[in-house]
Amino acid sequence: MFTLFRFLGNKRLFILLFSLIFFIGVMGISFLKRESPTWPEKFISDTIGWTQGLVYKPVSAVAGFFSNVSQIGDWYEENKVLKQTLAHYAKDVARLNALESENERLKEALAFTERQKSKDDYTYRIARVVATSPDAYNRSIKIDLGEKDGIKENMAVMTPQGLIGIINRVFPFHSNVQLITDLNNQSIRLKGISATVRGKEGSSFGIIENYDKEENKLLMTKIKTEDTLEENDIVVTSGKGGIYPEGIEIGVVKSRNVGEFGLTHTAQIEPSADFQHLTEVFIIEMPDVLGE
CATH class of the missing domain: 1.20.5 (Single alpha-helices involved in coiled-coils or other helix-helix interfaces)
Structure with a gap:
């Protein structure tokens, strides 16, 4: 029995030594310079x-x-x-x-x-438009000047292009402006405008008291048959009536026709001011208003 164990022990030692020698040999072969690797590699x-x-x-x-x-x-x-x-x-x-x-x-x-x-001797107060009425039958705007700024009712309001309306209500810090596109001869909010033709003040006169919403034209009535008004004339305020100061541009004559009863003529006036894009406006102070 002892001899068998001794033989097996020597066999394991022999296998270990053989493996070591084989491993060293493989390493030696690997380190040799070759043109191509071996098939195991x-x-x-x-x-x-x-x-x-x-x-x-x-x-x-x-x-x-x-x-x-x-x-x-x-x-x-x-x-x-x-x-x-x-x-x-x-x-x-x-x-x-x-x-x-x-x-x-x-x-x-x-x-x-x-x-x-x-x-002229008027004073022009610039104001900013802060609101516009959406009511098509009551065209008005709101401005940022009021009683504290010396604004009073019936002051005329315009843009650099022409007349747009009058102050109809005044509050401490803002005012309402009634536009002339709301003119109606039956309306109590806005009175007719006494008008004449620039350069023909002595031979032309009429009253603007209606606005044709379909044609977007002001209607000037009570024009005498011998009146010198004609197409393309510039219509301005005459200053008569005490509300609208004299010489403020209103619009341009587009047509002239015989009136309803044939005694006077009527004219269509295209407004000079643009009522669709009102941003800044001027309030007109006349000398007599300033002196109050």
Whole structure:
């Protein structure tokens, strides 16, 4: 029995020494300079490469997926920033355009007041339109000047282009303006306008007391047959009646026709003022009003 154990022990030692020698031999062969690898090396290399390929593809796909997800997040944030920048830019452009438009209007208003100084003794108070009535049968606007600013009822209101109406209600900090497009000979809110033709003040006269909403024209009546009014004449306030000051432009004559009974004529007047885009207006203070 002892001899058997001894033999087996020597056998294990022999196998260990043989394995060591074989391993050293393989290493020696591997370190030799060869033009091509041996078939074991090829087999092992191909096996490892194929295994790495199997592992690399799904790992690469997963890594690429998470990389794309990360990029999507970056793109989303970048897009969000660009949208905010574009919104700010659009807002700034709109504000710049509004300021430029307001600047042009104020320059025009300043030039208007300078021109008026050489024509009459009126004082022109500029006011901003803050609201417009949506009622088609009661056209009025609200301005930001009121009783505290010395505004009174029946003061005439105009733009640099022409007459637009009168103050009909006054509050401490704002006032209502009744537009001449609300003129009606049966209305109690707005009285007729005594009018004449610029340059023909001594030979032309009529009363503007209606507005044709379908034609968008003022109707001037009580024109005498011998009146010198004709098409393309500029109609202005005559100053008679005590409400509308003299010489304020109203509009241009577009047509003249025989009146209803044939005793007088009527004329269609196209208003000079633009009633659709009222932003700033002028309240006219006459010298007698200032002296009260």
